[in-house]
Amino acid sequence: MAVMKFNRPPVANPGSVMSPCAACSVRDLSICGVLDETDLRKMAAIAHNLRFSPHDPIIDEGESANFLFNITGGTVRLYKLLPDGRRQVTGFLTSGDFLGIALNENYAYSAEAVDDVTVCRFVRGKLENLLDELPHLEKRLLGLASNELVQAQDQMVLLGRKTAKEKVVSFLLALSRRQEEVGGVATPVMLPMSRADIADYLGLTTETVSRTFSSLKRSQAIRIEEGGKVALPDFEALETIAEGY
Amino acid sequence: MAVMKFNRPPVANPGSVMSPCAACSVRDLSICGVLDETDLRKMAAIAHNLRFSPHDPIIDEGESANFLFNITGGTVRLYKLLPDGRRQVTGFLTSGDFLGIALNENYAYSAEAVDDVTVCRFVRGKLENLLDELPHLEKRLLGLASNELVQAQDQMVLLGRKTAKEKVVSFLLALSRRQEEVGGVATPVMLPMSRADIADYLGLTTETVSRTFSSLKRSQAIRIEEGGKVALPDFEALETIAEGY
DNA sequence: AGGTCACAATGACATAGGTCATTTTCGCAT
DNA sequence: ATGCGAAAATGACCTATGTCATTGTGACCT
Incomplete structure (x- = not known):
């Protein structure tokens, strides 16, 4: 699985992370694939690189959906639980996948790191603001959502039949x-x-x-x-x- | 189930349907809910009202995805088939639902009328052009897709567990x-x-x-x-x- | 090299839901 | 009202998959 390489290490101050996107190995796979240098800079300004170890929670179902993520390395499992503990894994995300399209104020599912995971995290509101500026990005998101929907249909066939x-x-x-x-x-x-x-x-x-x-x-x-x-x-x-x- | 009422009957010439949207009873439920009078007029210009009887096919899986639909009345079933005939119904659509978000050149599933169905049909390319003009609409679509994704997750839990x-x-x-x-x-x-x-x-x-x-x-x-x-x-x-x- | 621990594989048995056949009900036409 | 055909309900039986218990295995530590 491809792992993100930074041209310089992440900076301590969360507000001023340097633009690592230019060197991001999964850029073309991800939503960032449609962005040019200028736009990338804007994305970088609101992005934050994080690392998770196996079994670390990334998001929790029901939590207020404050962050969105780009997976840059490793594998993430998405799942939902029934009250008695039955679990349905709704998907696995890997490099280039976007975590958080399907959200309505609160996360609809939980996400955990399967192995060592690296992500690019965005504050939701900031990304939403950026969307207004970058229509390309919005189109891309709609495209991604569309793909996910198609996948979801296939998974229903699998599960049901x-x-x-x-x-x-x-x-x-x-x-x-x-x-x-x-x-x-x-x-x-x-x-x-x-x-x-x-x-x-x-x-x-x-x-x-x-x-x-x-x-x-x-x-x-x-x-x-x-x-x-x-x-x-x-x-x-x-x-x-x-x-x- | 609410049925669309037109303030005047649909016109014969497909290219010049009069603006029936203002009186559309499902407008606020549908993607059109975010549009003002001017925008509605633009939508109406590319829309076409159709009627289907029980069991009529509306779209066929695999077909080139030339049309998108707004359901204005009745119930539609979406489904996919396995080669040996096993069928998975992936959803039921009713008034206000949008048919065709999840598409990538070709339809990913088939759709049939369950009972008497009325729809508002758009030529795909024309709607896509309109999207560039009406950012509201694009946002709305993204929101709809997001909702559908959440529903799909729930359905996976249901089917799997x-x-x-x-x-x-x-x-x-x-x-x-x-x-x-x-x-x-x-x-x-x-x-x-x-x-x-x-x-x-x-x-x-x-x-x-x-x-x-x-x-x-x-x-x-x-x-x-x-x-x-x-x-x-x-x-x-x-x-x-x-x-x- | 050996020990440990978590995960995977296997086996014996149970059961939810499927299959196939039959009967009942209900909407509709006469 | 009566009859017909499709859909729904019901029954008897079966099987794919689940459950529970046991054994095997491989990565990691010392």
Whole structure:
């Protein structure tokens, strides 16, 4: 996973962080991809770089939505809880993803760092002001929201109508595609998240996820490599499984 | 369900529809709520009123996304199909809802009329041009997208983690809230859609939906009225069920 | 190298919800 | 009012996935 490189270290005074965006490795993936030098400077002026360790909370459902984030490195899980503790992971965010489009005064879900995460944090009001100045940015956000909505639809199909096997394979393929998008390889897929995270994302239990991985291994649809990476030897075959033919 | 009233009938020539928006009964619910007289006139110039009968297709998944719609009356179901015919209904739209935020060149899902539906149709490119002129409208769209995203998250929790009973009760409460929003009553809830539609929306089978309704009736959590309307006698109690306490 | 600890895998068994078949109800046309 | 056809409800049975308990494994520390 790409990690942000600063041309100089973050400054102590939060108000005067230097413009690190020019060197941001995920800029083109993120909302900032549409901005020119001048605009970037304005973004940088309201941005703040932060780092989170595995399992650190980033936002809490219900909290007043004061900040928005650009993920610059690592993996973040978004989730919602039912009162009795049942958890639904609604998504995983990685480099270039924007956290906080879907907000209405309060955060609609919680977010935690899965592994080591770096983010670019914005004060909500300041970003909103900037939006009025930068129509490009607003269009970009609308585009992102649109993409997220499409993804959400797909996830509904998965949760409502796919079998365990179809769910797991769909998940692996989605990770593979995302890895490629971010400039990586398509095939050994990295799984920074636990079986429990995957289960809660797919509407399954850890046991079923485990068993499904095992069964896919047995049928040679996947191969487990060192470090828990998953090799996908035949995309065609996997697509066929994932789409439920 | 509120039905649009025109101050004059739609004109034959599609290019020169008269401005019916001023009298549109769902204006304040819809994206048009933020527009003043002048802006409304511009919207009206690119809008076209259409009517659909039950089961008519409105858009088809995969088709080039040439039109956007404002629902002015009736109920629309959005859905996606798996190749073997399994269907996931991803949402129901009613008066004031906007159809087509989530689109990327092609429609991501299909839409059909559940009952008699009236819509206000826009040519995509024209609406996009208008967006550049009317920043209000763009903000409004972003807000709508944000709301839809929040709803999508809730639906993921429902699909992934709720029991059949919780799903059905959540659905009834959501319908009730929506009915209120649109200016109706909270309690006898109208169900224009079939059990099959509900099942495909909740990730269940028609049989399970039926049985769950029966069981809720037996426990007096709901009451069926004439015309298939569902009375909700105790919101508190139902909320408790829906949220899975 | 060995020990520890958390996570993953596996096994035996239980069950919510699915499947298939049948009956009932209800809206609508005559 | 009566009959018809589609939708809904119900029943008997089944199975994919969940539950609970146990074992295996691999990363990290000393």
